Amino acid sequence: MxxxxxxxxxxxxxxxxxxxAESRHGYELQKLIExxxxxxxxxxxxxxxxLLYRMExxxxxxxxxxxxxxxxxxRFYRLTPAGRTALDAQRESWKEFVTAINRVSGVRYA
Amino acid sequence: MxxxxxxxxxxxxxxxxxxxAESRHGYELQKLIExxxxxxxxxxxxxxxxLLYRMExxxxxxxxxxxxxxxxxxRFYRLTPAGRTALDAQRESWKEFVTAINRVSGVRYA
DNA sequence: CCACATATATTGGTGACCCACATATATGGC
DNA sequence: GCCATATATGTGGGTCACCAATATATGTGG
Incomplete structure (x- = not known):
């Protein structure tokens, strides 16, 4: 797949x-994403x-x-100012990435 | 990134x-995507x-x-019927994936 | 003649992800 | 009382894709 x-x-x-939005612990993050x-x-x-250790x-x-x-x-994790900056950048990257894939692959959201 | x-x-x-849309060769695919x-x-x-060998x-x-x-x-490659089926499935997977990430991350396309 | 674009191909190393396993506590069912 | 399950964190080892570097070969422009 x-x-x-x-x-x-x-x-x-x-x-x-x-x-x-708020600090959360690992297991909670896993369940939330799912x-x-x-x-x-x-x-x-x-x-x-x-992954959490790397990010820390x-x-x-x-x-x-x-x-x-x-x-x-x-173990509860919270975002640092650097993390917030990284998040902003990743949001932009994500949008750019989706736009690019959609353009090349010809995907349209009907 | x-x-x-x-x-x-x-x-x-x-x-x-x-x-x-049409058959293409490896180098062409690379340049087109870029x-x-x-x-x-x-x-x-x-x-x-x-990757091309694996797909073949x-x-x-x-x-x-x-x-x-x-x-x-x-070496020109063309899509087989099985490839077309796989493409359809991947298109659906892609849309589902993007929707899921957007929902979890709270991304909106303003 | 040499750099660059075209075109295909492999080796070897890195790095992420995941299966399986381990530890520990609380709860619900029988 | 016992066992399965949910909660919660953690790791060793194997697999697998990706990529930097390198190689081969031809046509074009300066």
């Missing part, structure tokens, strides 16, 4: 987008956590551990 | 789309030819060598 290949690379953009896309976009845990190293997001009694510890 | 990652996986779809996307979508030769093995396209005097030999 085309989608399988394309999903690669989109994950970062989705995470940045979801963190724009439910909000009606199952079209799925996310493997083995991709999720390494890059300074786009910052995580903090939250521990509540009677709950498993969670 | 987001685009760099996303370009992966879209190549097949673009090639199938371009071959729908020019029609205004340089947004670039294509590495080291990806192009192996899968039975989506068929190539034939064309040799003219005073010209380097070219």
């Amino acid at each position: 085309l989608t399988d290949e394309l999903k690669k690379g989109s994950a970062e953009f989705l995470i940045l987008s979801l963190l724009e 439910s909000r896309s009606d199952g079209v976009l799925t996310f493997n845990v083995a991709s999720l956590y390494p 190293e890059r300074g786009w997001i910052v995580g903090r551990w939250v521990e509540k009694s009677g709950e498993r510890r969670k | 987001l685009t760099d990652e996303l370009k992966k996986g879209s190549a097949e779809f673009l090639i199938l789309s371009l071959l729908e 020019s029609r996307s205004d340089g947004v979508l670039t294509f590495n030769v080291a990806s192009l030819y192996p 093995e899968r039975g989506w396209i068929v190539g034939r060598w064309v040799e003219k005097s005073g010209e380097r030999r070219k």
